[in-house]
Amino acid sequence: MKGFLTCSGNVIESVVIPVNICPDDVDKDLVIDNLDIDIDNDGILNCDESNGDAIINLTTSNAPEIIFSDGSTNVSIVSSSFIESNTSATTNTFTGTNTGDFTTTVNSGNTSDLSYSLLFTETINFQFTEAQGNPHTPVEGEYFMIKISPNNKNISLVDPDDQLLIDTDFDGVFEAGVLYFSSTEIRFKYNSTPTGTTPYKFVASKILGTTFEHHLSNTTAASVFQGNFSLTCFAKDTDNDGIEDAYDLDSNNDGIRDLYETTGTLNTSTIDTNLDGLFDVFETLPSNLDSDGDTILNVYDVDADNDGIYDLVETGLDDAQIALIDSNNDGIIDTIVDNNQNGLHDDFETIATLDIDGDKIPNFIDLDSDEDDCYDVIEAGFTDNNTDGILGTLPITINSTGKVTSGIDGYTSPNLDYVTAAPILINVPFVDQEFCELETNRLTIESTADSYQWQLSTDNGATWINLVNDARYDGVTTKELQITSPPCHLITTGFK
Structure with missing residues (x-):
């Protein structure tokens, strides 16, 4: 805000005070997304639903590079900018390493500062810490700022041992005892009397940019800071639906919630004692x-029990509904x-995720969904030559989505007997039979079995x-x- 006095013409201008919104909490569990290790409450840690952490190679600070956990690199989604100024006409510097560590040096002067920014073409999860093994030496007149973009996002400080002093209301006064704080930008100094040595960290989720500023007003001493930038839990979108897996309640679009696929239970307790x-x-x-x-993994498997019935089908939708949402019959919603x-x-x-027999094992991982002692794969009308409940014979082969490819059938509309409990009845019990050598003999069973x-x-x-069918x-x-x-040696041989 700016104004002026009409009598003197003097201009009066207020300091810039950032306006912040409340931090995101997508799953409404009262743990903000920046600090939530399971953002979608599906029981799977965010990083387990990601491509892992990534390093920002700052060796060439004006051309940063992302190094992923598998060793691959990318320079197209990140760019940088650097600005510095000093009233004493000396140059302030930013230098970096291939591990994301960096050093900023701001030389003495009445007003001396620098700013280094990273911009991303897709949302990332960001972490900023002090470089390990390089404790900071405070200098009179210095302060620092970390901020993120877009401005509807927040960055959060976690500082359990009060290492930093924070200007929470942007009035130029830096306060102790601020162990957790979130804002679009955070201004900080070092505390000369911390309560311990636990490192601090700044974290932000789903942001597009960050800027670090180093300020100094000291005509006799320079200020040196050593920090580290990194990316955490780099986003993965398995089903390409535009929702990254860490936020996606159904990461492979098979109609089964990840919540139930990850543990194989239907437990819905929402108690979180440690608030993580x-x-x-x-x-x-x-x-x-x-x-x-x-x-x-179940969360990425279209047939989590290999019974030849897609998990999508085992949600309980009828054939017409399945045909509408999975027209190419790959077990994934189109x-x-x-x-x-x-x-x-x-x-x-x-x-609701189906558990027809109420045994606490959902249908999609239950080889006998109706608990009638008949495997689903057989009741569905498919082939299970070795009667283990798995489609086909050993060894099992699958494709990249978990569909069995070694069976001769499966993955068509199943006979609904697999969810209809009906015990097998043998109407006429077996009795010992006498066979005549070199003649054709028959054994017959009267039963309600499907196969x-x-x-x-x-x-x-x-x-x-x-x-198996052969000459005999x-x-x-x-x-x-x-x-x-x-032949005669069939004497005492048992058949069933």
Whole structure:
């Protein structure tokens, strides 16, 4: 604000005071996003739903480079700018290293300062700390500022041992005892009497830029600061729906909430005793499950139990509904409708994750969803030659989304018997049979089973092997087994 006195013409101008909005809290768990280790409350840590942390290579400070956790690099999404001034006509400097460490030197002068900015073409998660092993030596007349953009975002200070003094109301007075503080910009000095040595850090989420300023008003001494810039939990968007996985309630668009896929339970407790943003129930439960052991985590697996039935189908939608949202039959919703931008297709906002038999194991990872002692894969009408509940035979092969590719069928509309509990009844019990050598003989079973597999045992039932159709046996997957020209050594052989 600026004004002037009419009697003298003197101009009076107020200091610039940033206007801040409340920090984001996307999941409404009362832990702001900057400090929330599980931003979407799905039980998966943000960094586990990301491409990992990244280093900012500042060796060439005017051409920074991002180094990702896999060793790859990128220079196109980051750029920088540097400004410095000094009334004593000496040059202030910014130098950096390939680990993100940097040193700023502001030389003595009545007014001496510098500003270094990083700009990004996509949102990033940012962290600013003091460089490790380089404690700061305070100089009279110095202060620092860190700010971020856009201006509807905040950066948060975490300083448990009161290392810094903070100007919380931008009046030029720096206060002690500010252990946590969030603002669009934060001005700070070093505290000569901290309560401990725990390092401080500044963190911000989903920002597009940051600026560090180093100011000095001292005509006899220079001020040197050593810090570090880094990127944390670099965004990953598995399903390409525009919602990064850390904020996405359904990271692979299979219609199953990540909340249930990560632990394999339907627990919905929201207690968070330590206020870190991760519900207590997830502190002890195993997370990031891979229920079928195929190396694809449940949250990214379109068939988390490898039973040949897409998880999308096991949500309980009927064939017509599935056809509308998954026209190419890949187990992934074609085009997500997401009016509230939480990453979950709107159709599933009010649909409960199914657990037909109430055994606390959701259908999508339950090999026998209706608990009738018949595997879903068989009841659905698919092939399971070794009767292990998994589509096809061993060894299992899958594609990049977790779909079994080694089976001869599966992933079509399943017979709904797999969610209809109906015990198998044998109407006529077996009795010992007499076969005639060199003749055709038959064994028949009367049962309500949906499918059949005849087996043979030569050790009084200790072990059983599946029969296959050949010159001797026919109808091995039907009610009637035909045995042609049985040899004498079949005496005492068991069939079932």
